[in-house]
Structures are given as C-alpha cells and as structure tokens.
Amino acid sequence: MRTLHFGLRVADLERSLVFYTAVGYEVIGSVPETPFGSLTMLKLPGDEFVSIELVHDPAGGYKADGGNSGVLNHFVIKVESMTATLGELAARGVDAEAPVSPDGSDDFLTAWLTDPDGNRIELVQWPTGHPDGITGEDWTD
Template identity: 60%
Template sequence: MRTLHIGLRVADADRAAAFYAAVGYEVVGRVPDSPAGQLTMLKLPDDELVALELVHDPAAGAGQHRGSGLSHLVIQVDAMDLSVAALRARGIEVAEPRSPNGSDDFLTSWITDPDGNRIELVQWPPGHAVGLTAADWA
C-alpha cells in the first residue's frame, strides 16, 4: 500500500489553486462535478503522480472547510534559502527556517494556505532518503 494523494477541503477553488501554483504545484486536471464537489488535482514538477486534490463544495458553508482533522502537509525542498526567497517573492508569508537538530543542513519552515492548512517545508541533510524511513527513529 501507499498514499496516493491528500484531499484538502478549500473554501475557494480558484484562490486555493492560485496559492498552490505559487508554491510550485501544477494543475494536472479538474473534475467540475463529483459527489464530493469540484476537484482540482495537483502535483509538484518532480513528482510523477498527483499529490494533492483540492475539494471545493460550493453548497457547503464556510465552517465546513476547516477542522477536517488535517494536521499539515510536508513538502521537501532542495534548498531552503532559495525556496523561501521564491515563495516570498510570490507574496507568500514564510516562517523563518529553523533546524530541528541544530545543524545547518536539516531545516524546516512553515507556510499557510488561504484556508488555514499548514504546510511544512523540509530541507533534508545530504544523503537523507527522499521521505521518512525507520532510520529516522533509529
């Protein structure tokens, strides 16, 4: 088994798609009418598969777009300083990067989408696996 993608409830499909495009995601496709609402499928340029599905239900009240139980998404970046600069140039607020272990090459930062979903940016140290593995807790 593997995770296919994350579905995020959003209040405004176009606003959310524009935010994620500014982060670097590409729109792969759209489903204008599904039982869940309007769907927008996104992926990052280096990903082969869809990673995010923006779900907009025009019939839902504003209160139904938050509190879905999502904690946060995580996006790996190659160079934190370049990524932070690019996001800020696109008008996205980015928290100052910090290192969970005090090193200069393992960095994290945070951004928030227009619907309040938190996104963690991670720069792994050289040689680290692409994702988390059991070795991270050894």
C-alpha cells in the same frame, strides 16, 4: 500499498489555486461534479503523480473547524534548498516563517507556511545523504 494523494477541502477554489500555484504546484486536471464537489488535481514539477486534490463544494459550504470531513494537521513538501525555495516563494508573494533546524545543524531545516484556509504546510530540507522521506532509520540509536 502507498499513499497516492490527499483531498484538501477549500473554501474558495480560485483563491486556493492562486496560492498553490504560487507555491509551485501545477494543475493536472479537474473533475467538475462529484458527490464531494469539484476536484482539482495538483502536483509539483518534480513529482510523477498528483499529490493534492483540492475539493470545493460551494453548495455544501465549508467549515473551517474541520466539520466537513476531519481536521488536517499539516502536510510536508521536501525542498532541495530552503534558502532558494523561500526566496522563490517570497518573490511570488507567499510568506513563510523563518527556517529552523530540528537537530541544530545547518543542512536539516524546516519552515512553515499557511494556505488561505489555514492549512499548515511544512517545508523540509533533509541533510545531505538523508532519504527523500522519513524511514525507520530516523528512530534508531
């Protein structure tokens, strides 16, 4: 098994598309009418597959407290260079918090941004040689 993508409920589809395309996501396709509302599929240029499905249902309303289907804490995007990524985001009008290093090093960095619906996105620059994601090795002594 593997995670394919996640559905993210949004209050205003156009506003969310402006934000996510400024972050760097590409619209791959859409399904206009489903029981959940319209579905818009997004992926990052370096991804092979869709990673986010924006779910928008103007008739069903939107509850910022997560009342529609649960509460998202955050999701994570891997970046090659935090400095370059933050510069590109700023040029596109996307504000991010200043990066910090969870382990005090210069090459393991995280930074946060927030989408128009208040969903938090963590950017991660892994240290040199680290796998592309978290593994069990991250917890071995």
